[in-house]
Amino acid sequence: MALRRVLIFCPLHEGGIAEHAHYQANALVEAGVDAIVLASPGFLPGHAGKSYRVVPWLLPIYATGGNRLVKALYFGISTLFNQAILASRILFWGHRHVLLAASSETLALVWAWPHLLLRWFGVRYATNIHDPQRKRLSGSSLVHRWSIRAGFLPVGIGLIHEDFDTDQPDIPRHVHCLRVPYGCYEAELHPGDGAALRAELAPDGSGRRIFLAFGYIADRKNLDLCVRAVSQVPRAVLLAAGRVASRHDKPADYYRALAVELGCADRVRIDEGFISEDQVPHYFGGSDAILLTYKAEFVSQSGVLLLASNWAKPVLASSGPGPLTTTVAQFDLGPTMPPDDIEALRAAIERLIEQGYSSAGWPAFRAHASWERNMALLIEEWS
Numbered sequence: 001m002a003l004r005r006v007l008i009f010c011p012l013h014e015g016g017i018a019e020h021a022h023y024q025a026n027a028l029v030e031a032g033v034d035a036i037v038l039a040s041p042g043f044l045p046g047h048a049g050k051s052y053r054v055v056p057w058l059l060p061i062y063a064t065g066g067n068r069l070v071k072a073l074y075f076g077i078s079t080l081f082n083q084a085i086l087a088s089r090i091l092f093w094g095h096r097h098v099l100l101a102a103s104s105e106t107l108a109l110v111w112a113w114p115h116l117l118l119r120w121f122g123v124r125y126a127t128n129i130h131d132p133q134r135k136r137l138s139g140s141s142l143v144h145r146w147s148i149r150a151g152f153l154p155v156g157i158g159l160i161h162e163d164f165d166t167d168q169p170d171i172p173r174h175v176h177c178l179r180v181p182y183g184c185y186e187a188e189l190h191p192g193d194g195a196a197l198r199a200e201l202a203p204d205g206s207g208r209r210i211f212l213a214f215g216y217i218a219d220r221k222n223l224d225l226c227v228r229a230v231s232q233v234p235r236a237v238l239l240a241a242g243r244v245a246s247r248h249d250k251p252a253d254y255y256r257a258l259a260v261e262l263g264c265a266d267r268v269r270i271d272e273g274f275i276s277e278d279q280v281p282h283y284f285g286g287s288d289a290i291l292l293t294y295k296a297e298f299v300s301q302s303g304v305l306l307l308a309s310n311w312a313k314p315v316l317a318s319s320g321p322g323p324l325t326t327t328v329a330q331f332d333l334g335p336t337m338p339p340d341d342i343e344a345l346r347a348a349i350e351r352l353i354e355q356g357y358s359s360a361g362w363p364a365f366r367a368h369a370s371w372e373r374n375m376a377l378l379i380e381e382w383s
Contacts, residue, residue, distance in 0.1 A: 003097060003383045005034040007089065008052075010101035011061045011082050013040045014274065015216065016303030020128065021101040023183055025052035027375040038089055040082075046277050049186070057089070058082045068247060076107060083111035090118055097382055100127035103158070105134060105144070108151035115154035126157035126378060129177070131300040132168040148172075157381055159374070161301050163323035178381065182301050182323075183371030187280055187310040194286025201237050201269065201286070208267070209353050210237045211316070212287035215304050217272065218245035222293045222318070222340065223255050229346040231262035236349050238291075241271040241283050284311045289334065289352055294319040296339040301327070309366050314357035316348050331361040331368070 006028055010021040021037060022044055028035040035052040037043065040060045044050075059081050063074040090098060119125060134148045148170060152158075158175045160166065166177040202208035211230070213223055223240060230238040238259075244251055252272040259268035275283070284290075290308045292315050299322035308315060314334035317325050318341070325336045334357055337344035 003033050003379050005036070005095065006097045006099055007093075007095040008035060008037045008099045008101060009086050010037055010039045010043070011058050011078075012101070013043045013060060014045070017102045017128075017130065018044055019185055019303055019307075020130075020182070022047065022050065023185065023371045024099065024128075024375055026050070027183070027371040028052070028379075030372065031375060031379055033379065038086060044277075048188075048277070055089070057085050062246075071247060079107050080111055084114075087114040087118065090115075090123055096123055098123060098125045099378070100125065100155070103127045103129050103134075103151060103155070105147035105151040108147045109143070112150040112153050119154045119156070123154075124156055124382060125154045126159060126382075127152075127155050129158045129160045129168075129171065131298075132160055132164055132171055133297075133299055134170040135297065157378065159378060161323040163301075163326045176381075178377050180374045180377050181369055182306060183374055184309040184366050184369045185303065185307040187284070187307065189281055189285070189310060192285075193281040194283065197239075197282060197286030201239065202288075207235050208237050209235060209288040210239050210286060211289050211291050211349065212283055213238065213240040213291040213293075214275075214283060214307075215242045216245035216249075217242050217252055217255075217270070218249045220295050220298050221291075222295055222345075224250070224258060225340070225342045225345055226291055226293055227255055227258050227264070227268055228262065228342055229349055230267055231259070231264040232346050233349050233353065234267075235353050237267045237269070239269050239271070239283070239287060241275055243274055244272065280307070284308065284313070287313065289313055289357075290315040292317040292319075292324060292328075293337075293345060294324065294339060296320045298322070298324070298339075300324070305333075306369065309362060309369070312359040312362040314352060314359070316345070316352065318345070327365070331365040332358070333361050333365060 008021050012018045025035040025037050029051040037054050040058040041056040043054050059078040061078045063071045152172045158177045159180050160177050162179040162181050202210050230236045252270045259265040292302050299320040301323040317328040317336045318339040319325050329336050335348040337348050
């Protein structure tokens with residue numbers, strides 16, 4: 001039977017996961033499937049090209065104010081509320097196919113049971129598994145393991161990046177893993193994008209090169225190592241742009257203070273805050289290279305790589321074993337290096353400044369990274 005309608009559940013209203021859900025929804029519509037995104041108000045604000053319907057019934061999952069206890073309490077309440085809204089939408093609107101924007105075990109021991117019942121009544125759940133290694137962030141190991149099992153209980157299909165092995169120890173055996181490509185993100189380019197930024201940070205004659213760390217400011221991106229490496233390369237400029245990911249991550253002022261301590265504050269700039277869609281070309285257009293310098297614990301793909309494909313500039317990539325460094329190496333998109341290695345990072349920055357890097361691999365990468373193929377495999381499984 002042909003697939004007619006898919007409900008996509010995406011509590012995050014911005015960032016890489018929201019972007020991923022956006023492109024999947026558009027790919028479903030292009031394939032003739034009615035796609036509905038259940039999201040919070042302001043889902044990808046100002047984002048053009050939404051060919052799907054957005055139902056803004058969810059609560060934003062992060063509080064914008066309050067102390068740590070208030071934020072944690074709000075996060076728990078919003079998580080449970082949103083799961084209840086998802087179950088209600090499925091029940092009363094008769095959805096039979098549900099795609100979760102990302103797998104989650106947070107409070108799953110509480111919210112999973114209505115979905116398990118809905119699965120028993122024939123609702124088919126799939127989820128994007130961006131990170132198959134479900135590491136514990138807090139709480140006991142036993143509760144964490146039970147929560148992972150509970151979060152996957154309703155799920156029949158898991159979409160994982162094609163560079164992952166489908167046999168993952170943290171994914172229960174009943175979940176059928178589909179290896180799919182991640183498609184590229186689109187951007188509107190104009191002549192002169194980033195010219196003002198370059199004039200400010202790397203004016204003509206200075207010999208400076210701008211290295212961009214884009215997206216959430218998060219500990220997993222090793223920005224402290226980037227500051228330290230840049231401090232040792234006088235022609236390198238570090239530009240970071242984005243929001244601080246969570247209360248667990250170091251604030252932007254930490255990196256600014258580190259730059260002052262190391263004597264490179266004039267070559268480190270952090271633009272903290274939400275980056276609107278029309279601002280994105282300003283940063284990528286004005287930069288010479290993109291930093292994807294993740295810690296060893298990061299084993300997923302980076303949405304920034306998919307966005308950077310529009311500008312075909314070299315990326316400097318590090319991570320644990322996974323699709324990010326595999327993809328960069330396979331298509332020769334820039335130098336890869338061991339994770340958490342400041343000397344390797346410094347050497348890669350120096351090499352790129354002195355020798356440059358070819359952009360010849362980007363066309364092949366863009367041809368390979370297909371949202372149509374990403375969703376075609378799921379449609380085939382569900383039809």
